[in-house]
Amino acid sequence: MAIFREKGRWPLVRRLRWLRIGQYVLNVTIIGISAFLLAVLISNDAGLGGSVTMAIAVAGLTLILTGMQQCFGTRLAGYRRRGCLIFFIFFDLLCMGLQVPLVAVLAAAGLPVDCHGIAFGKDPFVFGESGRGLTPNFCAVPNTTFWLSIILILSYMYTLSLIIRQIVAVSRELKLLRQEEKDTASNERITAIMAAHQAPPRTWNRARPNQVETVDLRSEPVRAVDEPDVEAAVVPPADVVPPAAGPSAGEAPPPYISAQPVHDLATRLKKN
Numbered sequence: 001m002a003i004f005r006e007k008g009r010w011p012l013v014r015r016l017r018w019l020r021i022g023q024y025v026l027n028v029t030i031i032g033i034s035a036f037l038l039a040v041l042i043s044n045d046a047g048l049g050g051s052v053t054m055a056i057a058v059a060g061l062t063l064i065l066t067g068m069q070q071c072f073g074t075r076l077a078g079y080r081r082r083g084c085l086i087f088f089i090f091f092d093l094l095c096m097g098l099q100v101p102l103v104a105v106l107a108a109a110g111l112p113v114d115c116h117g118i119a120f121g122k123d124p125f126v127f128g129e130s131g132r133g134l135t136p137n138f139c140a141v142p143n144t145t146f147w148l149s150i151i152l153i154l155s156y157m158y159t160l161s162l163i164i165r166q167i168v169a170v171s172r173e174l175k176l177l178r179q180e181e182k183d184t185a186s187n188e189r190i191t192a193i194m195a196a197h198q199a200p201p202r203t204w205n206r207a208r209p210n211q212v213e214t215v216d217l218r219s220e221p222v223r224a225v226d227e228p229d230v231e232a233a234v235v236p237p238a239d240v241v242p243p244a245a246g247p248s249a250g251e252a253p254p255p256y257i258s259a260q261p262v263h264d265l266a267t268r269l270k271k272n
Contacts, residue, residue, distance in 0.1 A: 012166045013079045019159050020070040026148050026155070027066065030059035037141040046121035051105050055145045058102045062095045062152065082174070085167045092156045092163070099153045106146040115139035 034055040041048060069078075069088050078084030109117030116133035128135050134142070 012162050012169065013073075016079060016159060016162050016166070017070070017074065019155055019162070020066055020073075023066045023152060023155055023159075024063065024070075026152050027059045027063035030145050030148050031056055031063070033141045034059065034145055037138065040126065040138065041119050041121070044121050044123045044126050046119040046127065048119050049109060049117050051102075051109050051118055051142065054105055055102055055142070055149075058098045058149075062098055065091050065095050079166060080170060082167055082170050085163050085170065088163050089160060092160050096153055096156045099149050099156070103146065103149045103153070106142060106149070109142070111146045112143050115142055118142050 034052055038048075038052050038056065041052065069091050072078035072084055073088070078088070109115060110133070114133060115138075118134055118139070119127070120132045121127040122131060124131075126135060126138055127133065133139070
C-alpha cells in the first residue's frame with residue numbers, strides 16, 4: 001500500500017487522530033454527566049421527558065463508531081486506504097445524524113435558556129418551586145450536553161473535510177506509484193530488447209588472428225623408420241694421418257710467387 005511522506009507540522013493523519021481523541025473525551029463526558037443526572041432524577045421519582053436517556057444512548061453509539069474508526073485507522077492503516085476512508089465518511093455522517101436529533105430534542109426542552117421540558121417532580125431542590133423543569137444547578141448538566149453535542153457536530157464536519165483531503169492525497173499517491181511501475185516495466189523491456197540484439201562478447205579464441213588447425217593423429221598409419229648405414233658411419237683409425245694440406249712437389253707455384261729468389265738463396269748456401 002502507498003506510504004507517502006507527511007509534510008508540515010500537523011499532517012492530515014495526525015490531525016485526524018487528535019480529533020478522534022477529542023471526540024472520545026466529549027462523548028465520555030456526555031455519558032458521564034447524563035448518567036449522573038439520570039441517577040438523581042430516578043432517586044427523586046421524577047418524570048423523565050426522554051432527553052436524558054436519549055443523550056446517553058446517542059453518546060454511547062457515537063463513541064462506539066468513533067472507536068471503530070480510530071482502531072481501523074491506526075491499527076489497520078485505514079487512513080492510508082481509500083476504501084477505509086470512504087467508510088469513515090459514512091461513519092462520520094452517521095454520527096452527525098445521531099447528534100442532530102439530540103440537539104433538536106434538547107432545544108425543544110427549552111435549552112439553552114431553561115430546562116422546563118427535561119423532567120418534573122416534587123422536590124423543590126431539584127425541580128424548583130413549580131415542580132417542572134430543573135433548578136440552575138441541575139440544569140447545567142443538560143445545558144452542557146447541548147453545547148457539547150454542537151461541538152461534536154462541528155468536529156465531525158471537520159473530520160469529514162480531512163478525510164476527503166486524505167482520499168485525494170492517497171489517490172494522487174496511487175497514481176504516482178502506478179506511473180512509476182509503468183516506467184520501470186518499460187525500462188526493463190527496453191533493456192531486455194537491447195540485450196537480445198547485442199553482439200556476443202569476444203572470447204580469447206575468437207580474438208586470436210591465426211587459428212591453428214589440429215589434426216587427430218590417432219587415425220594416421222604408423223610408418224617404419226629406415227635404419228642408418230653402419231659402414232658409412234665408421235670412424236677411421238687414429239694412426240692414419242691424412243696428408244698435409246699444401247701444394248705438392250710436382251706442382252708449379254702460383255703465378256704470383258716468383259721462383260728466382262729461392263734459387264739464388266740455395267746457391268749462396270752451397271758456396272759457404
